[in-house]
Amino acid sequence: MDGQSLFEQRTSARTVLELDVVNHPGVMSHVVGLFSRRAYNVEGILCMPVGAGATSRIWLLVNEDARLAQMVKQLEKLEDVLSVRRHGADHEVFERLEEFFR
Amino acid sequence: MTILSGAQLTVRLLERQGVRVVAGIPGGANLPIYDALSKSAQIRHVLARHEQGAGFIAQGMARVTGVPAVCMASSGPGATNLLTAIADAKLDSIPLVAITGQVPRGMIGTDAFQEVDTYGLTIPITKHNFLVDSAAELLEVMPNAFRIAASGRPGPVLIDIPKDVQTESIDVNAWPEPGAPDPAPPVDIALVQRAADLIEAAERPILYLGGGIMHAGASETASALAEKSSLPTVMTLMALGALPVDHPLSLGMLGMHGARCTNLALDECDLLIAVGARFDDRATGKVAAFCPHAKVIHIDIDSAELNKIKTAHVGIRGDAAAVLQELLPRVRGQDRYSWLARVAELKRMFPLVTPGIADPRTxxxxxxxxxxxxxxxxxxxxxxxxxxxxxxxxxxxxxxxxxxxxxxxxxxxxxxxxxxxxxxxxxxxxxxxxxxxxxxxxxxxxxxxxxxxxxxxxxxxxxxxxxxxxxxxxxxxxxxxxxxxxxxxxxxxxxxxxxxxxxxxxxxxxxxxxxxxxxxxxxxxxxxxxxxIDVEDQVLPMVPPGAANIEMIGG
Known part of the structure; x- marks a missing residue:
């Protein structure tokens, strides 16, 4: 976590990013490396293969930050990232998971 | 149908790519490739004495030709010794293809002799990288590596090939086309017109050229634009040579060690036309004080550079040569008499001071x-x-x-x-x-x-x-x-x-x-x-790190 209290984490603005990626062993490192090398915390990660498994979908829950627009551009530059979509923090994908993290 | 080992395949694909010289050092994990290389009539291998040297030899070839150049190293220390040259190529956008040997797939992750996570180590310093999982994959990976290295904003690509992939034999039925750069993205003409309008309306514009001018082969078009619209022109360290230093419109290098007149002119400009430049801190000094009165046109092949450091009034993603060619007919000839007179005055009052220039012992x-x-x-x-x-x-x-x-x-x-x-x-x-x-x-x-x-x-x-x-x-x-x-x-x-x-x-x-x-x-x-030379000689003028460019010491 990034040093905020639990309360601050829950109240600070969040964004959900949805990435379609090529499914291979290094793709997750490429994606999270962009964040970690900028000391930008990823709050939640979800990844599963799509269809026959040639591609995967990665869902990232991140804090809103002045750097977010730059992060999205950098994600779009990755060879293995096919598309990036931004959603609001209220996107249901992470909400449904909350019961696993109680 | 031909039966080839992964190593032979690698060398054949390099030959098909048109590679004539590779620099490298052999070692345990890339010996199959070297054995195959020894039989190549087309490729000459230059034996470096340290892998970092091999990386920079390849960079020298790539920087002069603009075509991806190849360096090779074995696993472990061979690969780690390459890292500095690869990182250097990343930051200067140099097309490089680094091919490293890796321990056999079955031994990856066992702390085998000369094993290091080359793939993991090179993620942040390459444009893209590959850990090859089969000889057949090479048919896709090799041309792709050359395509990626040379496309858009160029950069280094690493291919890590485990030794057992090098020795794996496969039937090759068909050869892939050699990797070629992707076509440049289309130019947004509406944005180019807005840029032209800003240039027309500007009273004190400056053209700011970066290394992208070199990669795009846009020097001549940039010079033509500067001359047509009478644009005083500054260059980053990477762009030196884009406009001859003694061209009347050249203000030379900007930034930390630029001439006083150069940084002072930038301080007065009302429009900054950045082309293939990334507003590096050594060029801009304190960003908030860089060209404080200027609107900004920013042209770059990498959309992530637009608005990264300084917000652009008009940001155009595109190949520098292609965008400038569209821009050129949309600006009319101007003589900008008073602005050029002011720049000439600054040059006269605050030139680069070069003491001892007539004495070869300085x-x-x-x-x-x-x-x-x-x-x-x-x-x-x-x-x-x-x-x-x-x-x-x-x-x-x-x-x-x-x-x-x-x-x-x-x-x-x-x-x-x-x-x-x-x-x-x-x-x-x-x-x-x-x-x-x-x-x-x-x-x-x-x-x-x-x-x-x-x-x-x-x-x-x-x-x-x-x-x-x-x-x-x-x-x-x-x-x-x-x-x-x-x-x-x-x-x-x-x-x-x-x-x-x-x-x-x-x-x-x-x-x-x-x-x-x-x-x-x-x-x-x-x-x-x-x-x-004298140890007390200094590079002047100098902008202290973190200071505004007009706060120069000396010179």
Whole structure:
């Protein structure tokens, strides 16, 4: 976590990013490396293969930050990232998971 | 149908790609590739003496030609030794394909002998990287690597090939097309028109050229735009040579060691037209105070550069040459009489000061004397430090792709192997490497490579027996507390060079240094030219790190 209290984490603005990626062993490192090398915390990660498994979908829950627009551009530059979509923090994908993290 | 091993496949795909020279060092994990390479009639292998040297030799070739160049290393320390050269290529957007051997797939993750996570290590310093999982995959990976390295904003690509993939045999039925750069993205004409409108309306515009001009081959179009619209033009370290320094519209290099007139003109401009430049901190100084009155047009092939450091009023993603070609007919000719008169006045009042330029025993004088012996086709490489900045300030650079310097990463040790690579790419060119006594020792072993390949390079070694730029910063900003920047031992560089099998001359002991220099520069083959300089000489003017560009010291 990034040093905020639990309360601050829950109240600070969040964004959900949805990435379609090529499914291979290094793709997750490429994606999270962009964040970690900028000391930008990823709050939640979800990844599963799509269809026959040639591609995967990665869902990232991140804090809103002045750097977010730059992060999205950098994600779009990755060879293995096919598309990036931004959603609001209220996107249901992470909400449904909350019961696993109680 | 042909049965080939992964190693043979790799070499065949390099041949099909048109590769003629590769630099590298063999080791346990890439020996199958070297065995296959030994049978290639097309590819010449240049044996470096350290993998970092191999990386920079490849960079030298790539920087001169603009085509991806290849370096090779074995696993473990071979791969880690390449890292600095790969990171350097990333920061300067140089197309490089690095091919490393890896331990066999079954041993990956076991801490096997000379195993290191090359894939993981190179993620943040490559444009893209591959860990090849089968010989068949090479048919896709190899052309893809060359395509990625050369497309859009160029950069380094690494291919890590486990040894058992190199020895795996497969049937090859069909060959893939060699990797070629993707076509440039379409230019948004509406944005170009808005940029043209801003240029028309501006009273005090400045054209700001970066390394992207070189990669796009856009020097001539940029010059044409500057001339048509009377745009005073500044260049980053990477763009030197885009516009001849003695062109009437040239203001030379901007930023930390730019001339006072250059940074002062930028401070007054009302429109900044950035092309293939990324607003690096060494160019802008304190960003909030950089061109404070200017609107910004930013043209770059990498959309992530637009609005990264400074918000653009008009940001255009595109190939610099393609965008400038659309922009050119949309601006009308202007003479901008009063702005050019003001810039001329600044140049007159605050020129670059080059003390001793007529005396070849001074730093500026030596650079001038070297230039007088060479024409505009000569290739100039540098290491990193004071000598690099003095050359950037004062060498009459007039052509693109003739100036090879480590800009973004600032790697000491770059100059000598890059010069070897440049000479391999253009065997008939005159290649001069300006270096310092700190930098040369960081890849001095490549003197052996230079002698072995008999490349036509001249190393001009400016020796102050110190880490000069560190010494300068300690003098200026750390209360003159000189620490760990003066060398106590003084190697005899002339004997070192001779020991490696090079000719060497010492200008310090020469009665007529100009004549000795002329002889050394005009005699074919590798040669070291040694010249002592004063440790108290500084690179001036200087913008203190973190300060605004108008807060210059000296000069």
């Amino acid at each position: 730093h500026y004088g030596l650079i001038r004397a070297v230039a007088e012996n060479l024409d505009d086709e000569a290739i100039v490489t540098t290491d990193v430090g004071q000598h690099q900045m003095w050359v950037a300030q004062s060498y009459p650079l007039r052509r693109p792709r003739r100036w090879l310097t480590s800009g973004g990463l600032g790697t000491m040790g770059f100059g000598l192997p890059a010069a070897i690579g440049a000479a391999l790419a253009e065997p008939d060119a005159a290649v001069v490497c300006f270096s310092g006594d700190g930098s040369i020792l960081m890849n001095v072993q490549e003197l052996a490579t230079a002698a072995e390949e008999d490349v036509n390079i001249k190393v001009v070694l400016m020796n102050n027996n110190a880490l000069g730029l560190v010494h300068q910063q300690q003098t200026l900003f750390y209360g003159k507390r000189i620490y760990a920047s003066r060398f106590r031992a003084a190697p005899d560089f002339v004997r070192i060079a001779e020991g490696f099998g090079l000719r060497a001359v010492d200008l310090d002991t020469a009665e007529n240094p100009k004549e000795v220099l002329h002889q050394a520069l005009t005699t074919r083959g590798p040669c070291l030219i040694h010249a002592g």
